[in-house]
Amino acid sequence: MSHTAHIPSHRKPRQRASKSALRAGVAGGVLSTIAVAGAAGPAQAEPVTQTIEMPTITSDFSTAVAASAQATQQVALDLETQADEDAAAEKAAKTAKKAHAEAVRKAEAKKKAEAAAKAKAEAEAEERAERASRTSERTTLSASVGSSDSGSSASAPAPSSSNVSGSAASIVAFAKAQVGDAYVPGGTGPNSWDCSGLVQAAYRTAGIDLPRVSQSQSTFGTQVSLDNLQPGDILYWGSAGSAYHVAIYVGGGEFVGAQNSNTGTVQRSLDYDRPTGAVRVL
Structure with missing residues (x-):
């Protein structure tokens, strides 16, 4: 065989440049299209519309509702x-x-x-x-x-004993004449008394000025026994010098005194409220 003889090749013949360019262009276009589509994002889904059937309000139902509201x-x-x-x-x-x-x-x-x-x-x-x-x-x-x-x-x-008896009688008469008058703390008459105010006023009718308070009156004079009292003697309750009440002995086992706001000025037996002691001024 001649060295210049044509021997067929087993390789595929090369494509022409124009065909290769065409394929490359087509491929590029497809890729570009895919890229643009990807950039545009997924396609928007079309909205779905669902129809809900509402119950029909009849006139009877409306009347019942109105009646219920009225009843309420x-x-x-x-x-x-x-x-x-x-x-x-x-x-x-x-x-x-x-x-x-x-x-x-x-x-x-x-x-x-x-x-x-x-x-x-x-x-x-x-x-x-x-x-x-x-x-x-x-x-x-x-x-x-x-x-x-x-x-x-x-x-x-x-002066004789008759004069003393006369003064005592004056004191006793004054004291008895005040029986029934009111008792008032600090009272000195003429219609209201406390105990020492009455004794002082009675002795003043005899021309004798006594101390004002019962404590001093209980030591003004000579202390005498309660078994040897004479009309006009001053009776006292409590200790001599610290007596809390005084009255006048009027004879017959009785005394006159301004006792308290409940009884006023009264005449009472010694047994009603036995005194502690007595003094004789006359």
Whole structure:
């Protein structure tokens, strides 16, 4: 075989440049298209519309709803009315109770006022009677003391036991004339006394000035036994010098004293309230 003879090759023939360029262009275009599509993002899904069937409101249903609402409103109105009636009834009951209590209070006050007025009228009547009695007694005793003093002066000008008895009688008469007067702490007359104020005023009628308080009066004079008392002696309760009460012995086992605010000035037996001691000033 000639060295220049053509031997077929087993390799594929080379493609022409133009065909290769065409393929490359097509491939590039496809890739570009894919790239642009990827950049644009996924495709938007179309909206899905779903139709829901609503129940049809009939006229009967509307009427029932309206009736129910009206019934509810009526119940509310009834409850409100009942509440108002209950409140009014409670208020009326309280008002009636208060009025009853006020009526009872006024009735009791009226009853007390009537009783007080009656007691006052009786006390005033009794006081007038006692004052009239005391005035009569005082006049009688004054006349008796005056006649006794006159007789003593005529028989013997010098002082005698008759003069002492006359002073005692004056003291006793004054003390008895104050029976029924009120007791007032610090009272010195003429119609209200405390114990020492009455004793001081009684002795002043005899021209004797006593100390004002019971403590001093219980040591003013000579201490005497309770078994040897004479009218006009000063009785005291408590210790001599610290006595808390005084009175005047009027004879017959009795004394006159301004006792307290409940009893006033009274005449009592020694056994009613036994004194501690006595002093004699006359």
